[in-house]
């Protein structure tokens with residue numbers, strides 16, 4: 001990772017008029033980047049890289065995907081991260097459980113925060129929802145306290161919607177784990193084994 005190529009803008013104030021424009025441009029770039037490619041791993045890998053390099057002051061950006069009753073690490077940029085997060089645990093598991101964005105200005109004050117990179121000080125997690133179905137979460141970490149605000153929530157929810165739109169064709173194909181296990185009556189142990197054998 002060449003961190004010298006990353007933006008290192010100063011701390012954002014609570015109201016930063018530049019953020020909406022930054023997210024507007026990034027959303028257009030992301031949409032173009034994911035167009036014409038149906039592979040969900042390729043698309044989420046490129047999405048993680050685009051977000052990580054476009055937004056200042058991040059130390060982690062990436063995806064966790066729902067596998068049964070836990071989240072499993074997907075494509076990301078940043079330091080190696082914990083692989084499995086039960087729904088309801090940590091910031092990611094909480095966002096997945098409530099199906100809403102969770103903004104944490106100080107991760108040390110969040111009960112149950114899972115520290116993957118000790119440098120992380122604040123975090124924003126946005127659920128990926130396709131119709132009624134939770135696909136996973138988009139997770140952003142920053143080494144700055146209070147790095148994220150309402151503009152980031154709005155902007156990242158728009159980015160997540162673009163990612164979901166490009167994942168939707170593979171979600172609809174019932175061979176993906178997002179769909180298949182909700183439609184089968186397989187015992188939980190069998191579902192778990194099958195899910196671990198499949199990629200998104």
Ligand code: SME
Pocket residue numbers: 060081082085089090091092093112113114115116117120123139141
């Ligand atoms: N901090 C997250 C875990 C994922 S890492 O930040 C990449 C959490 O508490 O869910």
